[in-house]
Amino acid sequence: MMTVLITGASSGIGAGLAKAWADDGCKVIACGRDPERLETLRQHSPHISVRSFDMTDRDACRLALQDCQPGLVILCAGTCEYLDKGVIDAELVERVMATNVLGPVNCLAALQSQLVSGSRVVLVSSMAHWLHFPRAEAYGASKAALTWFANTLRLDWEPKGIAVTVVSPGFVDTPLTRKNDFPMPGQVSVVHAVRAIRQGVAKGKNHIAFPRGFSVMMRLLAGMPGGVQRMLLRRMVRS
Numbered sequence: 001m002m003t004v005l006i007t008g009a010s011s012g013i014g015a016g017l018a019k020a021w022a023d024d025g026c027k028v029i030a031c032g033r034d035p036e037r038l039e040t041l042r043q044h045s046p047h048i049s050v051r052s053f054d055m056t057d058r059d060a061c062r063l064a065l066q067d068c069q070p071g072l073v074i075l076c077a078g079t080c081e082y083l084d085k086g087v088i089d090a091e092l093v094e095r096v097m098a099t100n101v102l103g104p105v106n107c108l109a110a111l112q113s114q115l116v117s118g119s120r121v122v123l124v125s126s127m128a129h130w131l132h133f134p135r136a137e138a139y140g141a142s143k144a145a146l147t148w149f150a151n152t153l154r155l156d157w158e159p160k161g162i163a164v165t166v167v168s169p170g171f172v173d174t175p176l177t178r179k180n181d182f183p184m185p186g187q188v189s190v191v192h193a194v195r196a197i198r199q200g201v202a203k204g205k206n207h208i209a210f211p212r213g214f215s216v217m218m219r220l221l222a223g224m225p226g227g228v229q230r231m232l233l234r235r236m237v238r239s
């Protein structure tokens with residue numbers, strides 16, 4: 001049975017994916033920071049082992065991942081913080097970039113010599129960078145950077161036989177979105193997200209976006225002229 005390594009497995013989408021692949025009989029290496037939540041996850045199935053480390057720490061990633069040989073890597077861990085009223089909080093931007101961009105890069109750097117032909121790496125991005133949403137300067141930029149990195153890596157790793165998939169969720173009901181104080185159209189459950197991601201991975205897709213209706217609407221908006229987009233997005237700016 002395949003070994004699946006999942007970051008962000010202590011919560012939300014990552015936890016759902018870890019349980020689903022373990023229930024299929026896969027060996028799951030579940031990564032996160034919170035040892036207690038990881039232990040709760042471990043008790044879900046004998047197929048799950050856990051590793052606790054901060055993926056913004058390059059040495060910690062190297063140590064934690066040095067003996068893994070996963071056939072499937074799901075880099076799901078991430079964070080979301082918004083700027084307020086256009087005030088640039090450099091520490092906030094650094095935290096978001098470190099977690100959402102450098103974290104996955106640290107994991108891939110640690111794993112690259114252990115990945116063999118036929119394996120697949122899945123990076124969880126977001127639709128948030130398809131449009132320039134107010135307050136999402138840090139989060140949107142981090143997911144745009146992650147997506148760029150993944151799409152480029154796909155070409156460079158193709159000759160090695162390693163596939164790269166980008167996942168772009170809309171809104172999913174998890175601890176990450178429960179702190180949002182704005183409407184989240186088209187929000188779906190973790191169950192929906194897990195099904196969409198696993199179906200896309202099983203089909204060998206390069207890009208997975210869900211929910212479908214919301215993703216079509218977002219693509220249409222992103223294809224509109226810049227002036228029209230700004231007119232619509234301006235309505236979301238907080239005074």
Ligand SMILES: NC(=O)c1ccc[n+]([C@@H]2O[C@H](COP(=O)([O-])OP(=O)(O)OC[C@H]3O[C@@H](n4cnc5c(N)ncnc54)[C@H](OP(=O)(O)O)[C@@H]3O)[C@@H](O)[C@H]2O)c1
Nearest residue numbers: 008010011012013032033034055077078126171172174176
């Ligand atoms: N929920 C949505 O609507 C939505 C939409 C689009 C994209 N996404 C993306 O989907 C992914 C999963 O999000 P989620 O909604 O499931 O969030 P979540 O429930 O808040 O889970 C986030 C996970 O990331 C881990 N994590 C955060 N910082 C870390 C670090 N420095 N080192 C190691 N692990 C770290 C957390 O571990 P600990 O808790 O153990 O610290 C946790 O397991 C994220 O990349 C997010 O950007 C989510």
